Structures are given as C-alpha cells and as structure tokens.
Amino acid sequence: MELIKVHNLKKIFHRQRIVAVDNVSFSIFKGEIFGIMGESGCGKSTLAKSILRLIDPEDGMVLYKGENLLEASSPRMRALRKFLQIIFQDSYASLDPRATIGATLEEVFIIHDRLTKAQRRKKTEEILELVGLDRTFFKRLPFEISGGERQRVGIARALATDPEFIICDEPVSNLDISIQAQILNLLMDLQKRKNLTYLFISHDPDVISSICDRVAVMRRGKIIEMGLCEDLFNNPKDDYTKALLNT
Amino acid sequence: MLKIEDLKVSYKSMEGDIEVLQGLDLEIQKGECLGLAGESGCGKTTVGLSITRLIPAHIIASISGRILFHGMDILSMDIEEVRRVRGKKISYVFQDPFTSLNPVLTIYRQIEECLKDHTDREARIAELLEGVGLSKIVGNKKVYPHELSGGMQQRVMIAMAIASNPELLILDEPTTALDVTSQNQILNLILELKNKMGLTILFITHNLKTIFRVSERIAIMYAGRIVEIAETDELKSKPAHPYTIGLIDSLPSLAHRKKRFNAIEGKAPSFLDMPVGCKFYPRCRFKLDRCRDVEPRLNWFSDNHASRCFRVEELIGHGIDKGP
Numbered sequence: 001m002e003l004i005k006v007h008n009l010k011k012i013f014h015r016q017r018i019v020a021v022d023n024v025s026f027s028i029f030k031g032e033i034f035g036i037m038g039e040s041g042c043g044k045s046t047l048a049k050s051i052l053r054l055i056d057p058e059d060g061m062v063l064y065k066g067e068n069l070l071e072a073s074s075p076r077m078r079a080l081r082k083f084l085q086i087i088f089q090d091s092y093a094s095l096d097p098r099a100t101i102g103a104t105l106e107e108v109f110i111i112h113d114r115l116t117k118a119q120r121r122k123k124t125e126e127i128l129e130l131v132g133l134d135r136t137f138f139k140r141l142p143f144e145i146s147g148g149e150r151q152r153v154g155i156a157r158a159l160a161t162d163p164e165f166i167i168c169d170e171p172v173s174n175l176d177i178s179i180q181a182q183i184l185n186l187l188m189d190l191q192k193r194k195n196l197t198y199l200f201i202s203h204d205p206d207v208i209s210s211i212c213d214r215v216a217v218m219r220r221g222k223i224i225e226m227g228l229c230e231d232l233f234n235n236p237k238d239d240y241t242k243a244l245l246n247t
Numbered sequence: 248m249l250k251i252e253d254l255k256v257s258y259k260s261m262e263g264d265i266e267v268l269q270g271l272d273l274e275i276q277k278g279e280c281l282g283l284a285g286e287s288g289c290g291k292t293t294v295g296l297s298i299t300r301l302i303p304a305h306i307i308a309s310i311s312g313r314i315l316f317h318g319m320d321i322l323s324m325d326i327e328e329v330r331r332v333r334g335k336k337i338s339y340v341f342q343d344p345f346t347s348l349n350p351v352l353t354i355y356r357q358i359e360e361c362l363k364d365h366t367d368r369e370a371r372i373a374e375l376l377e378g379v380g381l382s383k384i385v386g387n388k389k390v391y392p393h394e395l396s397g398g399m400q401q402r403v404m405i406a407m408a409i410a411s412n413p414e415l416l417i418l419d420e421p422t423t424a425l426d427v428t429s430q431n432q433i434l435n436l437i438l439e440l441k442n443k444m445g446l447t448i449l450f451i452t453h454n455l456k457t458i459f460r461v462s463e464r465i466a467i468m469y470a471g472r473i474v475e476i477a478e479t480d481e482l483k484s485k486p487a488h489p490y491t492i493g494l495i496d497s498l499p500s501l502a503h504r505k506k507r508f509n510a511i512e513g514k515a516p517s518f519l520d521m522p523v524g525c526k527f528y529p530r531c532r533f534k535l536d537r538c539r540d541v542e543p544r545l546n547w548f549s550d551n552h553a554s555r556c557f558r559v560e561e562l563i564g565h566g567i568d569k570g571p
Contacts, residue, residue: 176286182512203426209504
C-alpha cells in the first residue's frame with residue numbers, strides 16, 4: 001500500500017534564490033524503510049520538513065493515504081501529526097533544556113490524548129522502556145544524559161503518539177560507532193514490531209545500505225537516481241552516485 | 248620519534264579529581280601514521296593535548312610521566328621551550344575548523360600569520376595553498392572563513408599546520424564534522440601530504456573506518472586505557488580485544504544488508520564510577536568471573552600486537568565463538 005506519495009514537490013528559498021527541493025516525486029510503501037542519500041546542502045532536510053509541513057513548500061502534493069497534507073486545514077493537520085513523526089539529528093537542540101525527560105514525553109500525551117495524570121505517567125514509563133531507558137530517566141534533564149540516550153528520548157517522543165510514519169533525519173550521524181549500532185538496531189526492531197514506515201535520511205551510504213529497503217540519491221534539490229538498495233549500490237547508473245559510493 | 252611513558256593525567260572537577268589517564272604508554276615511529284581510536288570521553292584527546300601541552304593549567308589536578316620527543320621530555324620543558332616545539336615541530340589540527348579560524352580576518356592573512364619569520368612569504372603561501380588544493384579559491388586574498396565550506400576550512404587548517412614543516416602532525420577528529428565526500432577528500436589530502444613531506448601523524452578519531460584507510464598502526468582506547476595495539480590489517484582481520492571486536496561488528500557497510508548489528512550493549516563507564524577490574528567488564532561478551540576483580544595488563548603476545556584481555560589466546564585462536 002502506498003502510504004506516502006510525494007508529487008512534484010518544490011521548495012524555493014526566495015531570498016537566497018535557491019531551489020532547495022526541485023520537483024521531487026516518490027512513493028513510500030507501508031512497512032518500508034525508504035532512504036534519502038545526499039551530501040550536506042543537497043536539500044534532504046528541507047525535503048523532510050516540507051513533507052511534514054514544518055516549512056511550507058511552494059508547490060506539489062504530499063499524499064498521506066490519499067489525503068493531500070498541503071491542503072489540510074490546520075486542525076486537520078494537527079490531528080494528522082499524531083501519525084506523522086520526525087526524529088532529528090541533533091538530539092540536544094531538539095529537547096527543551098529545562099524540561100525533564102519525563103515532562104517532555106508527558107507533554108506529547110497532553111497534546112494528543114485525553115489521559116489522566118496517572119495514565120500519562122504509566123504511558124511515559126512504557127515508552128521509555130520500549131526504547132531501552134529505565135524509569136530513572138523520568139527525572140533527568142537533557143544535559144545529564146549521553147548523546148545516545150538523548151537520541152533514544154527523541155525516538156521515544158516520536159513513538160509516543162503511536163505513529164504510522166516516521167522521518168529519521170540523520171539520527172545517528174552525531175554518535176559514536178558503538179552507540180550508532182545500538183540506535184540502528186533499535187530503529188530496526190521498532191520498525192518490525194510496530195510495522196512502522198520510515199523515511200531515513202543520511203549522507204552515509206554505509207548507514208543507508210544497512211537499514212533501508214529502497215534509496216533515492218539527491219543532489220542540488222533533485223532526485224537523480226532511485227531504486228532498491230541491492231540494485232543501486234551494486235550497480236549505480238548515475239556518475240554522481242558512483243562517485244558517492246567510490247569515495 | 249615520540250615516546251609516551253607512564254602518562255598520568257587527572258582533571259579537577261566538582262566531584263573530586265578525575266584520573267583520566269592512568270599510566271599510558273605509546274610510541275610513534277618516524278614516518279608512520281598511528282591511529283588512536285576510542286569513544287567520546289575515553290581520553291584520546293587528552294593524549295593529543297598532553298603532547299602539545301595544550302591542556303589549560305587550571306583544570307589539571309596532576310600530570311606525570313614522560314613524553315619524549317627526540318629524547319627530550321616535553322612535560323618537563325618550560326613554556327619557552329614548549330613554544331619552540333609546538334606549532335613548529337609538532338602541529339595540531341582540531342575537529343571544528345570554523346571555531347579554530349578567526350572569523351574577522353581573511354584566510355590569507357591567517358595563513359600569513361603562521362609564517363611571520365619567513366622571508367619569501369608570498370611564494371610559500373602560494374605553495375601551501377597549492378599543496379592543499381585551494382590556490383584558486385584563496386588566491387585572491389579577500390576570502391573570509393564563512394565563505395568556505397567545512398571541507399575547505401579544514402584544508403586551510405591543514406595548510407596552517409604544515410606551514411612550519413613539522414615533523415609530527417596531530418589530527419584530532421579532522422573529518423568528523425564533514426560529510427562523506429569531503430571526508431574522503433581530506434583523507435586523500437592527508438595521505439598525499441604524508442608521502443610528499445614524510446610526515447609522522449597521530450590521527451585521533453572515534454571513526455574506525457577513517458583510520459583503517461590512513462593508518463599503518465592503530466591503538467584502541469577505552470576508559471583512559473589502551474586496550475589493543477596492532478598493525479591495521481592485523482587489527483581488522485584478527486582483533487584480540489572484545490571491545491575491538493564489538494567496534495568492528497558495529498561498523499555499517501554496503502555489504503551489511505538489513506541485519507541487526509552485533510552491537511556492544513550499554514555505554515562506557517564514567518571516570519567517577521569505574522569498575523574495579525577490567526573496565527570493559529560490564530559490556531563484555533566474553534567476560535570471566537575474575538575480570539570483575541582483576542584488571543588485565545596490556546599483554547604483548549606478539550612483537551607488534553598487544554591486548555588488554557585475559558582471553559587473548561582464545562580470541563585470536565578462534566577458541567571463542569565470536570558470534571552473538
């Protein structure tokens with residue numbers, strides 16, 4: 001089933017005169033991990049933000065189960081955000097430095113569900129456990145925990161609404177190798193367990209190959225090559241893709 | 248060329264002194280590139296900063312041991328003597344090029360500053376820029392740091408580091424802030440300079456893949472200790488410490504398709520709360536009871552391969568199933 005369909009999406013930064021996302025089209029199927037690979041500045045994060053309307057694209061369509069997100073009213077969009085989540089690269093910048101981990105996660109339930117305090121607390125503990133953190137994290141602040149643990153909190157926050165689709169924007173590129181492997185394992189486990197669909201963004205072909213089913217290569221706002229990972233990595237057609245893989 | 252003997256470094260902290268290095272020994276041979284790899288907070292930068300005496304005095308609780316550079320002990324030098332070595336014979340390149348450059352001075356002027364004593368500065372700068380592949384861009388003298396990409400900024404830092412024709416170049420995570428393509432360009436540049444200038448390099452990083460490419464020998468650090476040293480090929484094919492095995496298993500690659508990683512569980516211990524015996528014990532797949540109470544020594548089981556593990560013979564003899 002086609003869960004997300006992006007059609008001729010376009011985002012222009014007028015002041016800088018940059019077409020950051022240039023007529024991008026692709027579909028993501030339910031239960032799939034779809035990779036976007038490209039160098040810094042190629043527009044991959046802008047693409048991610050445009051899909052979720054964290055910034056507003058100029059033109060195109062983003063269909064979630066057939067519904068165009070770019071035309072959704074703001075109450076409708078708020079309701080849909082429950083099913084569409086994102087994990088950011090910089091886990092520290094994306095957490096409120098003065099809120100405890102528990103408060104940050106509970107806030108999700110305040111926004112999206114009508115639960116009692118006790119229910120919220122219980123759900124928060126469940127979600128912490130799901131990402132491999134014990135309940136002592138409830139009272140900790142972001143600066144008191146390691147980068148790998150913070151990224152687990154970022155994953156927990158995305159999972160808290162029980163989403164269907166998660167964008168992972170370079171979720172492991174700031175982490176040490178051993179922690180990176182743990183986080184990739186966690187993302188793969190969760191994907192299987194909850195039948196999630198990911199859009200996984202990375203500049204690293206090795207990481208993409210390790211986790212994704214299909215991949216699109218992005219350069220200067222455009223997708224230049226797309227295919228199954230096995231095919232694309234074994235037999236790249238475009239010269240730019242070849243250069244990325246050979247380096 | 249450089250010999251570190253029994254280096255001990257403690258930092259001051261609110262919760263008491265933290266002993267980061269507890270008697271570290273390491274030798275760097277002339278002309279080699281030695282990789283020093285470990286997770287963040289394992290003490291690898293402390294090693295680099297100790298060699299150049301760049302640790303701020305007010306955070307040092309104590310420092311002892313010897314760092315012999317051509318037989319002279321850097322740790323017992325006075326500051327004037329250190330200045331004759333640092334930046335001239337030993338240069339340092341930091342992780343983040345942007346914060347290392349002065350944002351309000353042109354690149355040209357900053358390179359010029361390294362060459363104060365030079366008579367033929369213009370020619371030398373041209374030569375340096377050519378060497379790092381920046382002649383076209385910085386040649387016009389009016390370029391500022393923010394106008395360059397991260398990779399180009401790092402090339403500038405390397406040009407400045409090699410301006411004095413140093414003997415030893417310390418590279419501290421020089422490619423970590425860059426994406427894969429620029430990373431590879433910088434690594435190629437480093438290899439090229441090493442061959443051309445006969446540089447000796449200490450390459451500090453958490454990224455095993457980069458040092459696999461550039462280093463002849465690799466030392467793996469964990470919790471302030473060196474846990475394994477070997478030549479690169481040998482370390483890759485016959486890792487002899489459980490931590491190294493775990494790191495290699497954690498590396499993503501094109502061949503690794505949609506499988507779980509055989510990852511190392513848990514996280515590195517805090518210096519304030521170190522395990523008594525082997526520091527890797529809580530995360531180790533191969534632990535024995537005695538590892539909990541006794542810390543193994545760094546055991547040179549062959550001429551150029553050492554490991555800090557009791558089960559080294561079994562690990563290299565494949566006596567232990569390395570699988571999950």
